[in-house]
Amino acid sequence: MPARKKDESKEYVLKMAKENDVKFIRLWFTDILGMLKSFAITVEELEGALEEGMGFDGSSIEGFARIDESDMVAMPDPDTFQILPWRPREHNAVARMFCDVLKPGGEPFDGDPRYVLKKNLKKAADLGYTYYVGPELEYFYFRDSKSTEFLDAGGYFDLTPLDAATDMRRETVLTLEQMGIGVEYSHHEVAPSQHEIDMRYTDALTMADSVMTYRLVVKQVAINHGVYATFMPKPVFGINGSGMHVHQSLFKGDKNAFFDPKGKYYLSKIARSYVAGLLKYAPEITAVNNQWINSYKRLVPGYEAPVYLSWAKRNRSDLIRVPEYRPGREKATRIELRSPDPACNPYLCFSVMLAAGLKGIEDGLEPPEPVEENVYEMNEEERAKRGIRTLPASLSEAIQLTEKSKLVREALGEHVFSAFITNKKIEWDLYRTQVTGYEVNRYLPIL
Numbered sequence: 001m002p003a004r005k006k007d008e009s010k011e012y013v014l015k016m017a018k019e020n021d022v023k024f025i026r027l028w029f030t031d032i033l034g035m036l037k038s039f040a041i042t043v044e045e046l047e048g049a050l051e052e053g054m055g056f057d058g059s060s061i062e063g064f065a066r067i068d069e070s071d072m073v074a075m076p077d078p079d080t081f082q083i084l085p086w087r088p089r090e091h092n093a094v095a096r097m098f099c100d101v102l103k104p105g106g107e108p109f110d111g112d113p114r115y116v117l118k119k120n121l122k123k124a125a126d127l128g129y130t131y132y133v134g135p136e137l138e139y140f141y142f143r144d145s146k147s148t149e150f151l152d153a154g155g156y157f158d159l160t161p162l163d164a165a166t167d168m169r170r171e172t173v174l175t176l177e178q179m180g181i182g183v184e185y186s187h188h189e190v191a192p193s194q195h196e197i198d199m200r201y202t203d204a205l206t207m208a209d210s211v212m213t214y215r216l217v218v219k220q221v222a223i224n225h226g227v228y229a230t231f232m233p234k235p236v237f238g239i240n241g242s243g244m245h246v247h248q249s250l251f252k253g254d255k256n257a258f259f260d261p262k263g264k265y266y267l268s269k270i271a272r273s274y275v276a277g278l279l280k281y282a283p284e285i286t287a288v289n290n291q292w293i294n295s296y297k298r299l300v301p302g303y304e305a306p307v308y309l310s311w312a313k314r315n316r317s318d319l320i321r322v323p324e325y326r327p328g329r330e331k332a333t334r335i336e337l338r339s340p341d342p343a344c345n346p347y348l349c350f351s352v353m354l355a356a357g358l359k360g361i362e363d364g365l366e367p368p369e370p371v372e373e374n375v376y377e378m379n380e381e382e383r384a385k386r387g388i389r390t391l392p393a394s395l396s397e398a399i400q401l402t403e404k405s406k407l408v409r410e411a412l413g414e415h416v417f418s419a420f421i422t423n424k425k426i427e428w429d430l431y432r433t434q435v436t437g438y439e440v441n442r443y444l445p446i447l
Contacts, residue, residue, distance in 0.1 A: 009078035010050045013097075017043050020083055023092035027054060027074045028212070029099045030113050031061045032419050033291070034345025036212050038096075039074075049076055053102060061101065061111050062419055072109055074099035080209055085178045086220050098209050110415035113347035117208055120351040120411055124358060129250040129257060131354050134184075134201030134334070135211060137342040138242035139218055140235055141165050141193050145228045148236050150193035168229075169195055172221045179217070181210045191239040201247060201334075204350045211346035233290070233341040234297035241298030243305060244342040246353065247323070249334040250274065259333040265313055265370075266325040266333055275320055275335055276367040277360020278353065279309050282319060282339065284405035285352040286391050287398035287424060288412075289340035293431045296394050298341060301376045306338045309389045310371040317375050319391070339391060348412060348420070355411035396432075399424045 017025070024040045027049070031037055037060055041049055058072030076097040087094035101112035108115045124131050143149040151165050165188075173183045182200035189196045197218070199210055215231055222229035234241035250257040250270065258271035267275075290299060298305045311320035321336045340349055368387060375388060392398040399421060402408050409417045 006078070010047075013050060013076075013078045013081045014047060016081060016083075017046055017095060020093045020095070021091060022083065022095045024094045025049075025076075026084070026094065026096040027076055027099050028096055029061070029074055029101055030212060030345065030347060032111065032113060032345065032348075032416060033423060034113070034212075034343070034348070036216060037061070040094075049074075050078060053099075055104075058101065058109065058111070061109075062423075071104050073102040073104060073106075075102050082179045082213075085175050086217075086224065098212075110413050111419060113345055113416065114205075114208070116412055116416050117205055117347040117351050119413065120354050121204060124250070124354060127358070127361075128252050129358075130252075131204045131350070132201050132249050132251060132334075133204050133207045133350055134199065134247040135207065135340075135342075135346070136196055136198045136243075136245045136247075137211065137214060137231065138189050138194060138196045138244070139229055139231050139342060140191070140242065141168065141195065141222060142228045142230065142235075145230075151227060152188075152193050165193065165195065168221050168225050168227075169197065171224075172197060172218055175217050175221060176214060179213060181213060189240070189242075191236070194240065194242065201249075204354065208346040208350055215342070231342040233292065233295045233343055235294075237297075241305060242342055243298070243338060244340045244344065244349075245336050245338045246340055246349070247334045247336045248353065248357070250357075256331050256333050258335070259330040265322045266330075267322065267335075270361055271333070271335065272367055273360040273363075273365050274357035275311055275322075275360070276365035277356045277358065277363075278320060278335075278337060279311060279367055280360065280365060281352075281356035281405070281407050282309055283389070283392055283398075283401050284408055285356055285402070286339065287395065287402040288348050288352045288408065288420070289337075289344050290398065291345070291395075291424065292341075292343055293395050293427060295341050295343070296392075296398075299339065299391055299393070307390055308375040308383065309391070310375055311335075311367060312370040312372050318371060322370075348416070352408055352411050355407055359407060395424060396428050399428065 022043055024042060025046055026038045026040050028036060028038050039056060041054060053073035053075035055071055056074055058070040076099050080098040082096055084094045084096055100114055101109040103109050121131060141151045169186050173186050176183055184198045184200045186197040218229045258268055259266060260268035299307055301307050306319040310318045312318045313322045319339055323336060325333060392401055403421050
C-alpha cells in the first residue's frame, strides 16, 4: 500500500486502541493446515509492532511437519484491526490484527498461506481481474466436544422453536457484524443441529481473513452458551456432512467479467473457460479443498455433496452450479464450486481455485455440455459415455494427484506445496495404521 495510506492506517489503529482502552492486541496468523495461531502484545508495544513487526518462532506454521525453530516476524496488517466483542469492553479491551509473516530481513516468508493467496491474487490483478468469493460455511452444534448429541431435530430452513441454536446463530451474526464482516443469510441446514451463516461476498483476501474469524466466532459463541460447534466435514454417519460452497466471480474494474447478456446462462467466454479450468483441475486441487481424512466421508454419493465432475444451472448434485440470473443483477453472475469443506485452509483453497480458473481462461478451455439430469441416478456406463469423471475417493488418492500437479505446485509455491504434502502423508500414515471400532465390531466376532 502507498506510504501515506499505510501511515494513515497505523494512526487509525493507534487512535482506535486509545479510544477503546485496548490493553492487549492479539496478532493472528494461519498455519499451513489452516489452524489459527496467535500471540498477544500489550498496547505499549503496538506502535513498535506496526513499524517493525514482532519476532516469533516460525516453525509453528508448519503443521505436523515441524522443522527446526526459525526466527520469523509477524507484521500486523493495520486494515484488519478489530476489537474482539466477546472480551470485556469497558476496561482493558482486547483487539486483533491479522499478520503477514516475514523473514527477519523483511522479505515475505514463502511458507505463509496469506502470502500464497496474495501472490495468486497478484497474478489475477496483472491480467486486470479482481477475484471475489462468497463462501457458505455449514457447521454443527453438539452438546459437547466428546459426543455428537444434537441440540435440535430441525431440517432445511426450519424455524425451530426459540432454543439455544437460534439464539447462538443470532449472536454469531451480530458478533461478525461488530467485527466488520457482512452477513447475507443465516438458516438451519438439512441435517439436525446443522446451521449455516453466509457472509456477503468480497475480495478473496478479505474473505480468507473473514473465514478464519468466522470459524473462531462460531466456536466462541457456542462455548459462551455451554455447547460445542464443529466444522468437521462429516461428524455423524448417515446424515449430510458440512460443506463450504464457494461462489466466485472475476471483475474487471466494476464490471463482472463472468456476465454476457447473449451467453448461455448469461455466462461470458471467460466464465465458461473458468468453469472448464475448475472441472479439469478439480481432482488435483481436492487435497487442498478437502484436506482431512474425514473430508472423504462427506464426498460420497447420496448426501448432497458432489462427487462427479459436472456442471449445471439447477442441479445440486453437480460439482459446479450456476445460480439463476436475475435481470438487473449482472454483478451477481457467478459460479458456485460445491466440493470444498469448511475445515480447509481458506487462503490455500481460494488460491488453487483461482489458479485452476485462470488456467482455464489462459488455455481458452470450453466446458462440456451441462448435466441437468441427476448424475447419481446414471449408471457407470452412462457417466463414462458422457465423459463424467469423479473426485478422488480418499485422502490418499487425493494426495497422489496433488503431488503430481504442476498447477498446485505453482499456485502454492515450493515451500507450502512440499510442507502440505508432507503433512498430509503423515496424517494418512497415522490413520491407515489405526484399528477402528468398526473393524473390531465387524471382524472380531467372526475371524
